[in-house]
Amino acid sequence: MEYTVFRIEHVQYVAKVMLNRPDKRNAMGPAFWPELLAIFRELDKDPEVRAVVLCGNGKHFCAGLDLVESIAHFPKGDGNTFELFTLHNFITEIQESINAVEECNKPVIAAIHGACIGGGLDLVAACDVRLACSDAKFSLREAKVGMVADLGSLQRLPGIVGQGHTRELAFTARDIDADHAYIIGLVNAVYPDRNTLMEAAMTMAASIAHNAPLGVQSAKQVLNYCRDKSIRDGLNYVAARNSQILRSTDVVEAFSAFMQKRKPEFKGK
DSSP, X not given: OOOSSEEEEEETTEEEEEEOOGGXXXXXXXXXXXXXXXXXXXXXXXXXXXXXXXXXXXXXXXXXXXXXXXXXXXXXXXXXXXXXXXXXXXHHHHHHHHHHHHHOSSOEEXXXXXXXXXXXXXXXXXSSEEEEETTOEXXXXXXXXXXXXXXXXXXXXHHHHOHHHHHHHHXXXXXXXXXXXXXXXXXXXXXXXXXXXXXXXXXXXXXXXTSOHHHHHXXXXXXXHHXXXXXXXXXXXXXXXXXXXXXXXXXXXXXXXXXXXXXXXXXXX
């Protein structure tokens, strides 16, 4: 598939997915959603990809929804039932694009610089790890334009930063800087410049990619499953997952490498 608003690069087992509308501050237009969905469903199936770095081209990570282009695609009319049903379907369809990032079995690291606004924050909330440049700014802007964030921030951020910080972001629509994002746990680390940020993100992705793929991907599945489950439900699930991979060739390789005092070579099998 040819991508018009993304660029993808592969470095060994790491895929770098770059938002690529720098002239529009990587705002999310109509082409963004089907391309994002297709990319992450493909990466999920690709055995040559073990980790993903998500970043933005240009001066900003993502300025959120491209209102001018998107409004042109909204249903128009008098608010009748059919129109509302169509709009509801439109929202749920683009929600699936963000869901594809979270549901991708490969860990996704967001490398964020400049603006990360509205839908951009929805997007990084669906990632596994968030790293930021010191110039990063985060905001849920929807309240300023009479909307409510509907792509996952209100569902995912409470598990990342807690209810209080999420509600403050949603109700005030104010910007927070990278240091504040680090304090509340939105990002794992802050780096002084974009080059250092990208180096750190790619290094982390490479370290993930060198681990056993079945173990890493199963850990992500267990973590995602357990968020809204009891501890006992989670323990039952991880027991089932681990019983499936304990006899894998990668586990045998790990033990063999340990005994032979060498680095293991994992195949994801």
